[in-house]
Each structure stands twice: as structure tokens, then as C-alpha cells.
Amino acid sequence: MTAPTQPPETPGARTEEPPETGREDPTQTPKAASEHDTLKYHLLGPSLTKAGQDSVDQKKVRVSETIFNASKGSKFFNREEAKDRILTQKIDQILQKKRHLDTLDLSRELRHADNLVAQLELSRDLSQCIVHVDCDAFYAAVEQLDRPELKDLPFAVGGGVLTTCNYVARKYGCRSGMASFVAKKLCPDLVLLKLNFDKYNAKAQEVRQVLAGYDPRFESASIDEAYLNITQYCAENDMQPEDAVQQMRREIHEKTRITVSAGIAANAKLAKICSNMNKPNGQFLLPNNRAAIMKFMASLPPRKVNGVGRVLERQLSEIGIKTCGDIYQYRQYLSPLLGEKAYEFLIHCYLGLGRTRIQPAEEYERKSVGTESTFQDMSDPVKLREKLRWTAEELEKDMKKAECKGRTLVLKVKLHTFEVYTRQVVVPKAICTADDLYTYSLPILAKLEQEMAGMKLRLMGLRVTQLESTKKPDTMAFFGFRPRKTTADASSATAPDPESAKRDNGVWEQWPEEEMYQLDDELQAQADAAVQAAQQEGDAAITPRGSDSRRRHGKEIVPNPSPCKPDTKVEEETWWDCPICNRPQTPDERRFNDHIDLCLSRQTIRDVVHEEVPSRAPALGTPETTRKSKFGSEKKRGRPPTVDPRQKKLCFG
DNA sequence: CATTTTAAT
DNA sequence: CTGCATTAAAATG
Numbered sequence: 001m002t003a004p005t006q007p008p009e010t011p012g013a014r015t016e017e018p019p020e021t022g023r024e025d026p027t028q029t030p031k032a033a034s035e036h037d038t039l040k041y042h043l044l045g046p047s048l049t050k051a052g053q054d055s056v057d058q059k060k061v062r063v064s065e066t067i068f069n070a071s072k073g074s075k076f077f078n079r080e081e082a083k084d085r086i087l088t089q090k091i092d093q094i095l096q097k098k099r100h101l102d103t104l105d106l107s108r109e110l111r112h113a114d115n116l117v118a119q120l121e122l123s124r125d126l127s128q129c130i131v132h133v134d135c136d137a138f139y140a141a142v143e144q145l146d147r148p149e150l151k152d153l154p155f156a157v158g159g160g161v162l163t164t165c166n167y168v169a170r171k172y173g174c175r176s177g178m179a180s181f182v183a184k185k186l187c188p189d190l191v192l193l194k195l196n197f198d199k200y201n202a203k204a205q206e207v208r209q210v211l212a213g214y215d216p217r218f219e220s221a222s223i224d225e226a227y228l229n230i231t232q233y234c235a236e237n238d239m240q241p242e243d244a245v246q247q248m249r250r251e252i253h254e255k256t257r258i259t260v261s262a263g264i265a266a267n268a269k270l271a272k273i274c275s276n277m278n279k280p281n282g283q284f285l286l287p288n289n290r291a292a293i294m295k296f297m298a299s300l301p302p303r304k305v306n307g308v309g310r311v312l313e314r315q316l317s318e319i320g321i322k323t324c325g326d327i328y329q330y331r332q333y334l335s336p337l338l339g340e341k342a343y344e345f346l347i348h349c350y351l352g353l354g355r356t357r358i359q360p361a362e363e364y365e366r367k368s369v370g371t372e373s374t375f376q377d378m379s380d381p382v383k384l385r386e387k388l389r390w391t392a393e394e395l396e397k398d399m400k401k402a403e404c405k406g407r408t409l410v411l412k413v414k415l416h417t418f419e420v421y422t423r424q425v426v427v428p429k430a431i432c433t434a435d436d437l438y439t440y441s442l443p444i445l446a447k448l449e450q451e452m453a454g455m456k457l458r459l460m461g462l463r464v465t466q467l468e469s470t471k472k473p474d475t476m477a478f479f480g481f482r483p484r485k486t487t488a489d490a491s492s493a494t495a496p497d498p499e500s501a502k503r504d505n506g507v508w509e510q511w512p513e514e515e516m517y518q519l520d521d522e523l524q525a526q527a528d529a530a531v532q533a534a535q536q537e538g539d540a541a542i543t544p545r546g547s548d549s550r551r552r553h554g555k556e557i558v559p560n561p562s563p564c565k566p567d568t569k570v571e572e573e574t575w576w577d578c579p580i581c582n583r584p585q586t587p588d589e590r591r592f593n594d595h596i597d598l599c600l601s602r603q604t605i606r607d608v609v610h611e612e613v614p615s616r617a618p619a620l621g622t623p624e625t626t627r628k629s630k631f632g633s634e635k636k637r638g639r640p641p642t643v644d645p646r647q648k649k650l651c652f653g
Numbered sequence: 654c655a656t657t658t659t660a661a662t
Numbered sequence: 663c664t665g666c667a668t669t670a671a672a673a674t675g
Binding site for chain 3: 071074075076077158159160161163177178179180181182339340341342364366367368369370371372373374418459461463
């Protein structure tokens with residue numbers, strides 16, 4: 001799946017088959033039926049399997065009706081209906097405009113499209129081998145490891161809403177994102193398990209450990225999905241992509257007891273589509289060959305493409321585009337009807353083009369930090385203020401963790417009717433404290449209350465964008481890191497020039513090494529004692545909060561684990577120097593990091609002992625996350641050497 | 654142009 | 663009928 005962290009499968013996800021038949025309902029008149037057709041289709045979702053041919057259509061109808069009947073009347077449903085009507089209107093406008101366009105001369109648009117196609121064709125890159133790996137019903141699979149007796153029973157993981165369910169439950173029409181009570185109607189025997197994020201994260205790390213052996217710079221797209229570029233691996237091991245992936249999947253299964261599906265193709269977009277072709281526990285290869293790709297896309301429903309959601313799908317369908325191949329014959333309409341960007345995106349789809357750059361998730365930059373929560377309908381202004389205050393405090397914690405401030409503040413509100421509103425303000429200075437967050441958001445809330453008297457909320461959220469880093473020179477400066485660029489500072493990117501080091505108020509200048517790396521014996525003893533004490537008591541000031549995974553939410557940016565098998569490549573340099581104690585260490589990344597962890601713990605203690613504020617301590621971050629993530633992404637202080645992995649041989653592995 | 658909303662994942 | 667994070671574009675003024 002994509003960017004944001006998502007539960008392995010989200011309501012919007014189209015991991016499975018789009019049920020084309022969801023829209024027919026012979027029991028109603030065409031007119032009456034059409035009222036709810038699109039909505040039923042939407043509610044039905046994408047998870048009915050293609051297995052079982054004959055009965056499938058009937059089953060789909062039954063499932064569709066059950067969901068519909070269970071849902072209708074609820075506020076949520078009403079809102080969905082309203083949204084659906086709005087969309088229908090919008091589509092009517094588009095169709096109207098299309099009729100108008102038909103009276104005009106579109107040769108200019110046609111030429112533009114043809115030029116674009118020609119130009120994109122020239123840039124087609126078939127040299128890379130990209131793999132998309134997707135764990136099968138991940139949460140359910142992990143739970144099943146602990147409860148093997150569930151294997152043949154329909155079960156799901158989640159609370160009020162199914163986060164995922166096993167394939168047995170899917171046969172009944174259950175799917176991720178479905179309300180539990182609806183799922184129960186479809187499948188009364190459904191077993192519902194609570195979420196266990198710690199377990200899933202731990203298991204995900206095991207899987208990633210294996211992935212790292214095939215591409216250390218693989219990209220985690222979510223907890224259970226990843227992209228790899230195995231071009232180099234295949235070359236070095238003289239393997240065919242299919243065999244390499246087969247082997248990788250077997251290795252994953254052997255080491256983690258989790259099955260994964262994989263897609264192998266020339267770029268990420270295609271690989272993602274392919275990983276769904278033989279799911280579960282299968283793989284699919286689309287050859288790196290233009291004709292094969294064009295043929296593949298020609299019959300592919302656009303909805304299968306990452307980036308096409310229910311809205312665009314419907315728009316395209318009504319225009320007449322049912323497959324990516326159809327895009328070509330409508331190319332002159334796309335820009336005027338759907339806009340420049342959608343047009344370009346669709347041409348890419350038609351051609352089967354996508355990115356071939358795969359990079360670790362931690363190298364992406366965070367653009368905003370926010371938090372929101374749902375609660376029982378609330379309209380009392382005093383309570384709302386309390387809630388806002390609380391939200392501000394939550395956000396402050398998250399921003400502390402993220403070590404940033406922000407210049408714009410967004411208030412999000414969902415009414416009891418499920419209508420969503422957001423309002424934002426640009427604040428005079430970058431803020432991060434609960435006080436600031438509260439005081440600047442309060443007027444917005446007040447204004448909203450004024451706009452709609454007696455508004456009843458079910459959700460409130462705060463979010464901060466236009467981020468600026470507040471990272472202090474502690475850990476980072478240690479290693480001579482300079483701050484990552486912020487959004488505002490996009491110009492000077494990551495290039496390590498000596499000037500930018502001085503620019504940021506001098507905070508980022510390198511610390512004198514001797515002072516940093518030396519600890520007198522007495523202090524050392526104190527520190528060691530404190531580390532032990534802290535570890536036993538789980539002292540919050542020293543134990544970084546990030547390690548408490550219950551509190552973590554949202555996109556988890558976990559650094560890639562180092563490849564587990566040391567492989568055959570011999571490291572040129574025999575020793576890596578610890579940047580803290582300066583002593584040479586064995587060139588084993590895991591041990592090296594362990595050693596650094598130890599040194600860092602001492603350093604943390606020293607900070608705590610010397611300086612006063614304990615709240616600074618967590619700034620070190622989890623040893624496993626913050627520190628290593630920097631290791632992973634930035635210059636690895638010369639050693640081990642980081643090279644562009646696409647071209648050069650990798651350093652560890 | 655900046656701000657707000659919407660769609661998507 | 664959750665709950666997050668993040669992007670990007672369209673709509674709006």
C-alpha cells in the first residue's frame with residue numbers, strides 16, 4: 001500500500017477484486033435501484049474473491065444487501081449517501097462538460113497528449129527490477145501464530161471496525177474496514193480479536209530483517225508492505241528475479257512463519273498491482289518489456305492502480321474509461337475534464353510508468369504532525385474547550401517526540417453527522433507547546449461554534465504543518481550531523497556544505513570531540529548505576545518514550561534493519577571506530593550499534609546528571625529508532641561507507 | 654496568490 | 663461504523 005501508514009488494509013484499499021457485479025440488483029426497478037447502486041458498490045468493497053465462480057454473483061448480492069440493510073439509517077450511512085449524491089452531481093457536471101467539449105475542436109489537446117505520450121515513452125526505464133511485498137492478512141496471520149486453533153475459523157482483528165480478517169472470514173464477505181456489527185451479520189460465528197500492535201511491529205521487524213538481505217535500502221510502505229529494488233541482488237547472485245523472490249518469500253516464511261505475496265515489475269506502480277495478482281502466498285512477474293506492460297495495462301481496471309480511489313474510478317467509468325487501455329482513446333478529454341494532474345497521472349497509467357527509485361522510509365521528510373480523537377457527541381462549550389486543551393497536550397507530546405515546531409495550525413472537527421470541517425491559522429512564530437497550541441486554536445473553535453450554533457462534535461483534532469526542526473545538538477551533533485532540511489528550507493537540501501552547518505544559530509556546529517567523548521571514571525560509574533536503575537524502574541526520563549509502543553501511533557518510521565546474513569563480501573576496513581568512545585569495534589553492524597547504544601546510554605546519563613531538564617533526555621530517541629534512523633539516512637560518518645546502492649556494491653551485507 | 658476543502662492511501 | 667498521517671490537488675476568494 002502506500003505512503004501513510006495504514007492499517008494493513010484500509011477501507012479504501014483495493015487490494016482485492018473489484019466486484020463489478022455489486023451494482024446489479026434485479027429485485028428493484030432500474031430507477032429505484034440506481035439510487036443506491038453506487039453506494040452499495042462502495043459499501044460492498046473490494047474483498048470478495050474470485051473463487052467459486054457461479055455462486056459468487058449471488059453471494060455478492062446477498063452480501064451487498066446485508067451490508068446495506070445493516071447500515072441504512074445510521075448517521076454514518078446518511079453521510080455516505082449525501083457524499084454519494086454530491087459525487088453524482090459532480091459527475092453530471094463532468095458529463096455535461098464532455099458533451100460540450102464534443103462540439104469543440106480538441107486537436108490541440110490531442111496533440112498535447114500525443115506529445116506527452118511520446119516524451120514519456122522516451123523516459124521509460126526498464127532496467128530496474130522492483131518488487132512489492134505484501135504480507136497476507138498480516139494482523140490475522142500474526143494472531144494465528146499464537147492461536148493455531150483459529151486456522152479454519154472465520155476470525156478478525158479489530159474493535160468497532162475490523163482492521164483485518166483471515167481468508168475464511170473473507171469468504172463470508174467480511175473485509176477490513178467493515179464495522180464489526182455488520183461483519184457479525186454476515187458471519188455470526190466470526191471471532192473478533194483485539195489489536196496487539198506490539199506483536200505486529202515485532203513481527204514486521206522480523207520480516208524486514210529478511211528483506212534487508214535482498215535490498216538494504218528497501219522501502220517500508222506500511223507495517224506490512226514494502227518495496228525493494230532487487231536489480232543488484234539478482235546481478236550479484238546471478239539469479240532470475242522470479243527465483244530470487246521465490247527464495248525470499250520462502251526465507252520469510254521459514255524465519256517468520258508469515259506468508260507474503262509479491263509483485264515483480266519494472267517500477268513500483270506495476271509491482272504493487274502485481275502483488276495482488278496471486279494473493280495470498282503467491283507472486284506474479286510482469287516482464288520488463290514494453291509490449292507486455294502495455295498489454296497488461298490495456299485490460300486493467302483503473303481502480304487497481306495506486307492513486308485511483310472511488311471518486312476517480314467513478315468519474316472515469318462514467319466518461320467511458322473502464323480500463324487503463326481506454327485512457328488512450330479519451331486522452332484529449334482528460335485535462336479539460338479532470339485537470340492537468342489527473343491527466344498526466346492517467347497517461348502514466350496508460351503507459352504503465354512509475355517510479356523506480358526505492359528509498360528507506362526514514363529518508364522521507366515529515367510534513368506535519370497531528371492528533372485527533374473520537375468521542376461521544378459533545379456540544380457543551382466548556383467540555384469542548386477541555387477537549388481542545390487535552391488535544392493540545394497530546395499534540396505537544398507528539399511534537400516533542402518529533403522534535404519540531406510548526407508555523408501553521410489546523411483544527412479539525414467532525415460533527416455528529418459525520419461532516420468534517422477544518423480551519424487553519426498561520427501563527428506568528430513556530431509553536432509546539434500545549435499552551436500555544438491551545439491559545440491559537442481556541443479562537444478557531446470559537447468561530448466555528450459561532451458559525452454553527454449548538455454544534456455537536458464527535459471528533460476533534462489538531463495538526464501542525466510548516467514544520468521546523470527543534471533538534472538539539474545532542475545525539476546528532478555527536479556524529480557531525482547537521483539538521484535535515486525543513487520544508488521551508490527546501491533549497492539547500494541535504495548537501496553537506498560547510499556553510500549550512502554554521503547557519504542555524506551555530507547550534508549545529510560540531511562539538512569538540514575530546515569534551516564529548518570523555519567521561520571521567522567517577523561520572524562513568526554514576527552513569528552506569530543510573531542506567532541500571534533506570535532500566536529496572538523504566539524511568540521515563542531515561543527510557544525513551546518511543547519504545548513504549550502502546551503510545552505510538554501513526555506512521556511508524558522504523559529504520560531498515562541491517563541485513564542478517566553477513567554474506568560473502570568482505571569488508572575492506574577491518575574496524576569501525578565508535579564515534580563516542582573512539583575505540584575500534586568489530587565491523588558487524590548489529591554489534592556496532594549495540595556498542596553505540598551502550599555508549600549513548602552513558603551519554604544520556606551524563607546529560608541528565610549534568611544538565612537539569614530530564615525532558616531533554618528523550619530527545620535522544622529510542623536507540624532503535626531515532627539514532628539508527630539517522631545512521632541509515634545520513635552520511636555514516638565515513639564508515640561504514642554509504643554508497644548509492646543502485647550502482648555500487650553495498651557496504652554491509 | 655493564499656487559504657480551505659477534498660480525495661486518496 | 664476507527665483512527666490515525668500524509669500528500670496533493672481543486673475550489674474558493
